[in-house]
Amino acid sequence: MRYLAARDHTTADCVVCCMLSHGQAEGIVGVDGRIVTYQELVKTLSPNYCPSLFKKPKLFFIQACRGTDNQPAAFPQIFSEDKDMPVSDAAVPADSIPEMADYLLAMSTVPHYASYREIEKGTWFIQSLCRNLKLLVPRRGSGAVGCGGRGL
Numbered sequence: 001m002r003y004l005a006a007r008d009h010t011t012a013d014c015v016v017c018c019m020l021s022h023g024q025a026e027g028i029v030g031v032d033g034r035i036v037t038y039q040e041l042v043k044t045l046s047p048n049y050c051p052s053l054f055k056k057p058k059l060f061f062i063q064a065c066r067g068t069d070n071q072p073a074a075f076p077q078i079f080s081e082d083k084d085m086p087v088s089d090a091a092v093p094a095d096s097i098p099e100m101a102d103y104l105l106a107m108s109t110v111p112h113y114a115s116y117r118e119i120e121k122g123t124w125f126i127q128s129l130c131r132n133l134k135l136l137v138p139r140r141g142s143g144a145v146g147c148g149g150r151g152l
Contacts, residue, residue, distance in 0.1 A: 001041060005050040014057035015045060020126065023064030025111045038062075038105070046099050055097065059104045063126050067112035 001017075009015060019041075022029040027037040047054040108115040108125035117123035 001044040005044045007052075009050065009052040009056065012052075012056065014059060015053060016059045016061070017041075017045075018061045018063075018129075020063040020123075023062075023066055023115075025067050028062065028064050042100065042103055042105065048099060053102075055102060057102050057104065060106065061126075061129055062105065062107045063115065063123050064108065065114045066107070066109050067114065069113050071109070071113045 004015070004017070019028055024035060027035040028041070030036050042058070042060065043049065045053055045058045106129075108123060115123060115125065118127075121127060
């Protein structure tokens with residue numbers, strides 16, 4: 001992540017980071033067996049550490065368990081649309097944006113639960129991500145590698 005943050009992303013539209021590993025509630029297990037917290041991961045690409053990503057989307061797709069509990073099954077229900085939109089009263093100076101703005105974190109599960117996979121095909125989360133990226137994201141230039149390759 002430090003290597004990625006040190007690169008010049010001036011000509012990039014965004015950065016996409018896919019991580020597939022084991023995990024716990026507080027973070028992802030690195031190759032050295034240590035836990036890297038989610039906060040440490042995302043902060044690495046913040047404007048304070050990677051200025052060339054200022055005001056650019058930083059997308060994280062994380063496939064990892066976040067605990068050992070099994071989730072109970074849920075079935076779809078139809079709810080009426082909520083007309084009240086949540087708002088924030090937090091003040092941000094007019095000439096700035098919050099340091100951690102422009103992030104999307106998509107995780108295969110929620111805290112304390114295991115992440116599921118099919119033995120033959122892999123995880124449901126990554127299967128769906130790859131299917132939708134292939135369908136919806138146009139390929140241009142040499143900046144992206146398709147699903148299944150290093151670097152996405």
